[in-house]
Amino acid sequence: MPQKKIAIIFLLLNSIFLNYTFAQKINEVDKIVAKYPKSFATTEKLAERIEEDFNSDYDKARAIYSWIAFNIRYDYNAFLNPPRTQGFSYSTEAEKQRKIKELNDRLWQKAFSSKKAVCEGFTALYQHLAELTGLKSEIIRGDSKISLRDIGRKNTSSNHAWNIVLIDRKWRLIDVTWGQGYFDNSKGRMVNDFSPVYFDTDPDYFFAKHFPDSGSYLGDRLDKDAFLNGPLIYNKTIENDFKIKSPTTGIIEAKYGDKIDVEIKNVKKSDQVLYLNKRNQPVLIKNAKEKRGGLEFQIPYDNNIGEYVTVFVNTNSIVSFKVIPK
Known part of the structure; x- marks a missing residue:
């Protein structure tokens, strides 16, 4: 699916989800x-x-x-x-x-x-x-x-x-x-x-x-x-008890070709997990693994990653990291 269509769907789902959860x-x-x-x-x-x-x-x-x-x-x-x-x-x-x-x-x-x-x-x-x-x-x-x-x-x-x-x-x-x-x-x-x-x-x-x-x-x-x-955490992180197990710091040093290992507790494989690249385009996480009551996945560090990377779960921002090139 083209990135533009993904972004539009992402924004629409986010609006619907916010209206639904307010009542909850x-x-x-x-x-x-x-x-x-x-x-x-x-x-x-x-x-x-x-x-x-x-x-x-x-x-x-x-x-x-x-x-x-x-x-x-x-x-x-x-x-x-x-x-x-x-x-x-x-x-x-x-x-x-x-x-x-x-x-x-x-x-x-x-x-x-x-x-x-x-x-x-x-x-x-x-x-x-x-x-x-x-x-x-x-x-x-x-x-x-x-x-x-x-x-x-x-x-x-x-x-x-x-x-x-x-x-x-x-x-x-x-x-x-x-x-x-x-x-x-x-x-x-x-x-x-x-x-x-x-x-x-x-x-x-x-x-x-x-x-x-x-x-x-x-x-x-x-x-x-x-x-x-x-790292910077958000309201939904607290509301859903999404504990950030890895990385243990908000500042990640990496070089192109490295993979950033991320582990978040209380996230399931059925959840939609994505991150935003430096053009604010959503990139879906694939091949995530459930482990120890949470989800483990990797974010490849390449020239599509900007100074910061933010992880989303079910259209909600969960955690942001600062990436420093080695």
Whole structure:
């Protein structure tokens, strides 16, 4: 089949698949919250509604996540034109905490009233609603990995924020900013696309895309090099538990004629697996082998492979690697 026809079919299947899976990924808590008003008079009224409808801390935490993701939009204009950062002075730890609270209060109030925010507003609103419903939550700031250019970066930077919330004596990782949607480079705008995968995310997946400023999580040091040099994974990778077993790094050194060995757990031979060449044309993987609960295959490194190679499973991007010629 000509490559052009494959590309058209690929895009069509992708559109159909996205529409179908959206209905599948809404759980019972989300269905209830989806019927809530888009606006409440106060955050206290919203918290009261959540407490009326849900008993467990887990469901309350999920309801807060869902309502924010459904109703607060990412303010891309504010991201492009951030207000000037204003520092503050303090003489005691108590004064420092009071001023931080005042800052967070302004952030959640603006997000709640305007229905738009950047990550600081999302996290402040989540923390505030968690406190109103009797949950303990904290805001964590750090780095994020979102694009091909992030593979092999030399340093981390503080450019993002997320929450942790204590449920059943266990801290859970939450990124409601990413739960509400994503930026579509091809369209040059934000796309509203609810994703549940950033609620109570598996730490292995979460820290492949996030790195806290502290460099640690619950007292354990995280591997900074693994974050910077690891492959770029996507929402569907997390949703389907597609663990990337090989290559173990996001940076592959190869010469023409080499074959890049790839192993992904929980992928079946019946799944359609392909990669994009440097002209963004899909190339179907052939002769893949099922092994150890996953799929093994090879990608030939030739002049059709560009600086990056992205693997797709059933039309969804799963993992990207950076290829450096030897």
